[in-house]
Amino acid sequence: MALLEIENLSVMFGSASRPLRALDGLDLCMEQGEVVGIVGESGSGKSTAGLALMGLIDYPGRVTARRMSFADRDLLMMPESERQTLRGKDIAMIFQDPLASLNPCFSIAYQLEETLRVHQAGTRAELRSQTLALLRLVEIPDAEQRLDAYPHQLSGGMCQRVMLAMAIACNPRLLIADEPTTALDVTVQAQMLELLTGLQKQRGMALLLITHDLGVVAQVAHRVVVMYAGQVMEQGRVPDIFDAPRHPYTQALLASLPEYNVGRKRLATIPGNVPSQHERPQGCVLHPRCSNAQEICRTLVPDPAEFPNALVRCHFPLDKTVGPCKQNLTA
Amino acid sequence: MLGFFLRRAGLVVPTFLGITLLVFSLIHLIPGNAVEALSGERGMDPARYARLMNEFGLDQPLYQQYLQYLWKIMQGDLGRSIITHEPVLGEFLSLFPATLELSCCAMLLALILGLPAGVLAALKRNTLLDYSVMGVSLTGYSMPIFWWALLLILLFSVTLGWTPVSGRIDILFDLPPITGLMLIDSLLSGESGAFKSALSHLILPTIALGTIPLAVIARMTRSAMLEVLREDYVRTARAKGLSRLRVIGIHALRNALIPVITVIGLQVGTLLAGAILTETIFSWPGVGKWLVEAIHRRDYPVVQGGILLTASIVILVNLGVDILYGIINPRIRRSS
Numbered sequence: 184m185a186l187l188e189i190e191n192l193s194v195m196f197g198s199a200s201r202p203l204r205a206l207d208g209l210d211l212c213m214e215q216g217e218v219v220g221i222v223g224e225s226g227s228g229k230s231t232a233g234l235a236l237m238g239l240i241d242y243p244g245r246v247t248a249r250r251m252s253f254a255d256r257d258l259l260m261m262p263e264s265e266r267q268t269l270r271g272k273d274i275a276m277i278f279q280d281p282l283a284s285l286n287p288c289f290s291i292a293y294q295l296e297e298t299l300r301v302h303q304a305g306t307r308a309e310l311r312s313q314t315l316a317l318l319r320l321v322e323i324p325d326a327e328q329r330l331d332a333y334p335h336q337l338s339g340g341m342c343q344r345v346m347l348a349m350a351i352a353c354n355p356r357l358l359i360a361d362e363p364t365t366a367l368d369v370t371v372q373a374q375m376l377e378l379l380t381g382l383q384k385q386r387g388m389a390l391l392l393i394t395h396d397l398g399v400v401a402q403v404a405h406r407v408v409v410m411y412a413g414q415v416m417e418q419g420r421v422p423d424i425f426d427a428p429r430h431p432y433t434q435a436l437l438a439s440l441p442e443y444n445v446g447r448k449r450l451a452t453i454p455g456n457v458p459s460q461h462e463r464p465q466g467c468v469l470h471p472r473c474s475n476a477q478e479i480c481r482t483l484v485p486d487p488a489e490f491p492n493a494l495v496r497c498h499f500p501l502d503k504t505v506g507p508c509k510q511n512l513t514a
Numbered sequence: 515m516l517g518f519f520l521r522r523a524g525l526v527v528p529t530f531l532g533i534t535l536l537v538f539s540l541i542h543l544i545p546g547n548a549v550e551a552l553s554g555e556r557g558m559d560p561a562r563y564a565r566l567m568n569e570f571g572l573d574q575p576l577y578q579q580y581l582q583y584l585w586k587i588m589q590g591d592l593g594r595s596i597i598t599h600e601p602v603l604g605e606f607l608s609l610f611p612a613t614l615e616l617s618c619c620a621m622l623l624a625l626i627l628g629l630p631a632g633v634l635a636a637l638k639r640n641t642l643l644d645y646s647v648m649g650v651s652l653t654g655y656s657m658p659i660f661w662w663a664l665l666l667i668l669l670f671s672v673t674l675g676w677t678p679v680s681g682r683i684d685i686l687f688d689l690p691p692i693t694g695l696m697l698i699d700s701l702l703s704g705e706s707g708a709f710k711s712a713l714s715h716l717i718l719p720t721i722a723l724g725t726i727p728l729a730v731i732a733r734m735t736r737s738a739m740l741e742v743l744r745e746d747y748v749r750t751a752r753a754k755g756l757s758r759l760r761v762i763g764i765h766a767l768r769n770a771l772i773p774v775i776t777v778i779g780l781q782v783g784t785l786l787a788g789a790i791l792t793e794t795i796f797s798w799p800g801v802g803k804w805l806v807e808a809i810h811r812r813d814y815p816v817v818q819g820g821i822l823l824t825a826s827i828v829i830l831v832n833l834g835v836d837i838l839y840g841i842i843n844p845r846i847r848r849s850s
Contacts, residue, residue: 239752271755278753283746287845288768298754333844349754 185215187236187357187387190250194231194240196460203460205231205244207413210487210494211232215356218383218390220400220421222436223410226457228472229393230279232410233359236391237276238266254356275350279362281342285334289316290334292330295352302353317348322378341372342376351382358383361393376403397440401425409433412457412468419493428491429500431475467498515840517829522836526829533825537818538583544814548572551814554596591822594820597811602819609821611694612682613800617785619716620686620724623782628728629774631769639740647732654730655677659788663722663795670718677718680797684711721791727781734777738770772843779835783828 189211192299197203206228206464213219214291235246238258248311252253253274255313258266278284286294295314295488306315312331321344331501334342343363350358356473364372365377380403383390392404401421409432417430428434438451458464470480479498487496540546550556558566567573571582586592592602628651635647671679682696683689689696697716700708701805734831742748743766751765756765790802797803801820808816840846 237753239749267757269754269755270753276752276753280746280747284766285749286751286769288772288843289765290844297756301755301760334847346750349750369760 185212186215188250188252192248194235194242195245204413205460209415213389214389215389218404220392220404220407221396221410222394222400224457227410228413230361230503233361233393237270243418255410265507271298272353274357275355276345276359277350277363280366281339281346284346286496287334290331290333295349298349298352317352340367343375357389358387397436412463414468417495423492427458429495430497431473432469518836518840522833526833529829537822538580538820541814591813595816596813602816604832606823609801610803613789615695616719619720620785622722623724624727624731628731629735630734633739635736636739649728658789660795661721666718666722678715682715711756715729715747719792719796719798723788726784730777730781734774738773742766775835775839779832782831786824
């Protein structure tokens, strides 16, 4: 039985007559202890997917799905009070900007203890020692002294460690990490990632890693979901997709990595930007930026097609023999 | 924290000196003659004039007069009233509890209604509730106090007869002043009906005086709350599985209160200025009414002393607010 099963998850903003789809038909299945990476450019709906899983999409946003279940419990039919007890306990989330994500008015210890207190019983002293143990677990130096520190007294990396401690405080079965290293210094990024994956293995959590960094995904994830303009372009096992992408978009993303551009003067890029929710094109959402685009791409939205170990949404999926270095986009 | 406190307290000194300078200049800026103004006598003979000139120290250079004035203030000597010949400080202290009682009740009303109204308006933004709260508060803010007070009296005292028109307590009660606060004194006196009478006398002045601070606090709370609700840490609080009440009441409100507290401090000034009008209209025997009467009677020592003391209170309250601000906002407390 899969831990998380999502079919056709959509998040819409705007009016009922002119809905703006921030997320359009996400299918995702995660097993206990699995690491899945969601990659995509800014505005591709990655974070929206994470927030929808947490149940943190606010009015006027609307969340619909054919199926959304976590550990065999239906997240959509669940009353809000039940969802609330799930949040922070079984499904936890950390965010991109660690300093802004911690409340400036409360000490680290208060914010950590609060998470514990909401989901479990315990005396003050027990909570305090648990909090200290958590800070040590996320490798915060001089943890005793940091307990009563306020967020503004810590560095960004420290704050993200505190956020991580808070997220894993109640042993969640699924951790959603939304760009956990993006706001950090490059030197700290690697440490943070190591800590995150170390804890994931140690505790056997499922980890949904939302990032725009393909390198990170290649390093830690078992499977990858490539998103563009709210839709899943391609998803499958990491080795398969990195070795032989079937979607032109995945291929272009890989082609823009420095590792694939050794010896060249300029990095390959994908021209143009992700269309905003207001200006999604007809047909395949990628067609204005895709060099493979044909007439049908402009009119008809492709359905996800199943391949061995992969799901691809393209009218003209690439041949397995085509390597990622070949340029197929308008570059 | 101590350094923060000392820095804030240090700022009080120049402000206070500025006020003394202003109040000191008053007696030389008023039309007519300073000796006549201070003695309250007109057309006196030259010998008496010279003697009084010397007595008031007006024959000395200005800076010496100012230093002497400061010296007297330090000793608590604010001069004597021309009319009653009582020390100004003594009169002020006997009347201040009445103003304090009225102002505290008005501020309490403003906080008890203003904070929840602002929070609710922010939570239900762009709904009928939001528009109503903001509309009513804008009306309240724009309403001149004297007119608002008269409307209240006309409706509740004259037409409906629910509340008394003026005073602090029914004249049938003769209570010895213990604390000077009528609500407490009436309870202490043990006389039946005294507390009820004192309370009913307080209602209309409290509403009249509290309306503007109420409106300002409600609007400020709403905008601060709207800003805070968009912050990442509110999302984190929800992601932790906290109840909506806790997310809003603890995580959001604590941050939203920071700007609101500054505004509350500033409103104390408005409150004391408003007390002058409110006390006059409701014949409330407080500092405001006393000051207005002193102005009418050209009782300059009282005007000088009253302004100085009232301004000092506003300064001290704002110092208190600054310190409270430091307590509630750790970024201020620990930085620098």
